[in-house]
Amino acid sequence: MNASTTEQAALRLAGVTKSFGPIEVLKGVNLDIRRGERHAVIGPNGAGKSTLFNLISGMFSPSAGEIALNGRSIAGLSPHLINRAGLSRSFQITNIFHRLSVFENLRIGILARHGMRYGLFRPIARMRQVNDETTEVLARVGLEARAHDLAGDLTYSEQRALEIGMTLTTGAEIILLDEPTAGMSREETAQAVDLIRTVTEGKTLLMVEHDMSVVFSLCDRVSVLVYGSILATDTPTGISANRAVQEAYLGEEAA
């Protein structure tokens, strides 16, 4: 192991492999996410991006390899323990509490941050700190006007904003966003990019994204995942100049 880079990495993947039966979806992924950077994973459909996120966040265990969060192994831990260790993710398909109000959707995560997971002996209405922090997140994602509406009644882009808000509530330093602008109009995408930029200020961001303009305007570094392994990791300009990447991925789009 290279000691100097290990210290730097907020998240480090070494030789991460995942097979579903005979199909090897990830074939030894190596990836270092530096503390405080905004990092995108791009790649064609079926390259294994979602599987990669599911392994990091604990939905699946890797078949082989090591995943370390701040130097501590998290491979195979259950999702709630990974979240408590400081890594929070959003979902590609909106994954909210449809029959709860927007405010309550956010408050669940705030309660978790304060360790009030089994609070049974005090009414929630009197928890000033929790309710104030919920209001704060509500304002950051621009949903104040919708606070008391059911989350299931929000528009699609509002639900996407709520999804990002929920990901922030637990106070994690490392945020994983899975295609946060998927299905959005150009205008909505621009708003979402602004939102992601402000809310991830001072945090480490790893995102899967298909929209190259989003990647190029938001991210410090980009990794290209093709057929289950990382082809290259570089700055956005470096990646677009990379001949192998052009051939394997960007070239397809250009052609």
Added chain:
Amino acid sequence: MTNMRNLILGAVFLVLLIAVPPLLDLAWQNALVNILIASLFALAFNLLIGQAGLLSFGHAAYFGIGAFAALHLMIAVENGLPFPTPLLPLAGAAAGLTVGLIAGYFATMRSGVYFALVTLAIAELFHSLAPRLEGMFGGEAGIASMRMPWASFTFGSMLSVYYLVLAWVVICGLGLWAYTRTPFGRLTLALRDNEQRVRFLGYNAHASKVIVFAISAMVTGIAGSLLAISNETANYSLFASAVSSQVVLQTFVGGATVFLGPVLGAAAFALFSFLVSDLTRSWVLYQGLIFVLVMLYAPSGIGGVVEHHIRNRKNLDWSRLAGPYLLALAGGLLIAAGVVFLTESASILFGEEYAMARQGANGGLPAYELFGLIWKPLSFVTWTVPAALLAGGGVVLMRARREIGAIWDSKGHGARPAAKSASMGGAA
């Protein structure tokens, strides 16, 4: 404002519950005790289905456990253990909580159908074990004890038992309501909506579900122990699947999405069985019909319909609605009369007594008595009456439903619970 009004309404209701029973006879006092116990059972059960989204088909287990625990404590008190009689339900609470933690640990590993099946299996386990365990459950005969006096209370009369039960039901009901206002109460709703996301927000979803399950089992155990105190006896039939399914029916008819809905359902069913079970052997069939109709036409239950009306009370023109609602009620009663006529005729004609009467009449079809009148099985009139009731009721009900629908739609509401409540009248 709303809170203040709810508080006053609740206080008035409580005063009635305290002041009225002394004026009633013993049978009614006993019926009220059973209604209160069924209400608490349904409230505890609804913590799982209404709030956590977990459908248990085996809550008889915790109800029975609570009853037996209380009886064992009562026997110990009879033998000299100094324990205050009013606190006997604590034994049911402790037993329900303990068994609930263990059973819940396994049941909540899965959700949906698998959860329901595991709970069913656990209850069946108790049902088949109990008759064999003489020491714990008293074999097939069960166990019995007596309420011992405590302080200046003798607990000899049904009325004193009623007040003891009322106190416990009110306290537990308030506790369950307060539960919905706590962080864990809100988490319970989140679990119902999306368990996966709960996990990714840093919660141990399994542990949380075990706690919800155990709390539900604990309060169910209290309800069971209240029954034991009232009856002074219990046997293994408390674990029967009929007990488990009864609370499911009551909760859904009452409305699982409204906090007090299960109380409405439990009260309606307990009252129904008290009033009707002496009159006809078909009362279980009628209960089933009511359940099917509510599920078809008012899936949110009586409580859901009531809540929908309360929420829209200011947008509705009640003077215009009153007529069609009365019409719907009339149509429902006509249909109900037709259904009852047919059901009762069938139960007479296919019954043993009638078979004997036929033998006396050399295989002919003698006339039978129903509602104080004599009917001939082969007479045209006998079958015209129910047919006319059903058809007439159907026409009236359809017309009422159209009118009610039009009035609700004109207020810009898509849902039409009015037609649903009318259908419920049809079965009652």
